[in-house]
Amino acid sequence: MSACENPNVDQDALMTRRQKFDGKTKICVKCKENTGNIVIRYAVYCKSCFFPLIQTRFRKSLEPSINVIPDGSRRKGLKAAGSLVIAFSGGTSSTAMLDLVAKTYFAQRTGDTEERRGGKEHPRNLDRGVWKGKPVVCFVEVCGAFDDQRDRTDEIKAVVGSYPGTPFEFIPLRLEDAFNPLWWKQVTGDLSTSALSLGLDMRNEDLQLNQSTSEPSPLVALRRYLASLPTQTALYNAIHILTRVLLLHTAASRKASHLILGTSLTSLSVNLISGIAQGAGFSVAEEAKEEWKSQRGASVRVVRPLREVGMKECAIWDWWCGLHIVGRSRKFIQGGGRSAIGALTRDFIFGLESDFPATVSTVARTCAKLTPKEGSDGICVLCERPAQHGVQAWKSRISIRSYDQASSSITGNTRPPHLTETEIANLTLTSQDVSALTPSLTPRLCYACHTTLTSRSSRGTVHSGQSPGNIPIPTWVHAALQPTVGNEDSSDDDEDAEITQSTKLSQMEMKAQIVDFLLDEQ
């Protein structure tokens, strides 16, 4: 029966989702013998064919990137240049990933499972010692970002320790470690005190760096940083970025050649779409595959071995293997992020996957093929991803901005158009006093990070009322700024030269230009 046949019956019948299985045959497409147990993108599989299917997809996504230079000879002689770091959140897909890693590369040797898993041709011996040293499972506890979240570190530790033969070393991190000089010292080295005393001025788009006398605890610093962000979307974005960079530096400090993330096909599509929506289009291909280089020259491959495996398959893997899902912070599943772009995209993609399962993999594949037109000319100091050349110039071309002082337009200062004239005047006073002396963070940021820190939502900021004059910044930003702080170097001048001279517009003139597009104020 078509879902739309009779709109006069009840609401529920009307809303019936499209059936994903045509009912022709329930026999497994793989063994063509057993009755199927699960439908994956329109194909029916039995339970015994499901496990090798998922494991194969996992290996296909991971193994070509294991050797320094892929030799094309598929799985013979897998040898990584360094160790393995596994990012683990306790959520559905990273739980599946940890299990797959354990079973594929670090399984206890028993003839029994050998037989069952691989058959006689299975070159299990080759799997031994793919990576150097003991693999590390790294977990970032994010509860510090919120008021009422429980700490799940112990639960996570129990899951990691539950694998037979304890193949994994567990490294628990906390989101506030991003602001902890001691953590930074552990993973990289020292920071000069001058760099550490810098704070960020969030009052205008220059994001100037000021000398700060206060030295808040890492947790307080984290809270102040997050509270300074202009939108819900920015808040979740920032948590995502901090988590990622914490993992990357931990991986580098362990001499890891690979950091693997449990991003499923479904989440990958969510990340890609919401990334584009938030101006991270430049690094969208990075989300699919990336090679990160630390400031000290270490190189870590970031691989998402579940990028061909949907969230559904991950959840079924977990269930059939009897794995315990610790779960992610509740803030990430509900409430808090509702209005954030990430949450909206997630609802969209989950709905899409539920109704049209094949579409989601198309989204991921299409995004992975995107390549930016212009090259990158550096690394964003906040997210440590490639930053697009001339971002500020581009931003000033596509946005209507008001340069209320000719002098500030020459130095490339820009003003958010939604501030009042008085606010702008005040800001200009502040920034003009210091702009000649103070370095600005803006030229060192990618477009997405700059937007995260500065764009205001039409509904106003999340945490109004706090004065964003001296916001703590993550330790790696301090480190990246270290060599140039205090003396404006030539690279900054280059950036400035790129800025196009914009016409001076008053608030009234601006309004006149866009009057046809304005909605009535209620």
Next chain:
Amino acid sequence: MSTISLKIEFGGGLELLFANQRSHRIDIPCRVSTDNDTTVKELNEKEAKAVDVSYLVHHMRDHMLKERAELFMENGTVRPGILVLINDTDWELEGEGEYQLKNGDEVVFISTLHGG
């Protein structure tokens, strides 16, 4: 009124919405209202159907759910991102909500909303 007995299980953190209890045994009527109204006392046989998964989902929402119905149901069925297994088989192979429940059936609801 005759009833059937079912085993309900939760995975992927969905149990949090159901008093944090992962396994439940419940009894539900064999014949139920076609509009999935779970409060009907006197069932009119003309508007009755054999109990199916669609009714079960409404029953769970009305009588078992402890909080936040919107995280379990949407548009009269389970929310996208929640998987259903009937006797260890994807409900998509069993007709989804139209599957007619039998005494002793095991129905599993798994949330994928915990993501990464």
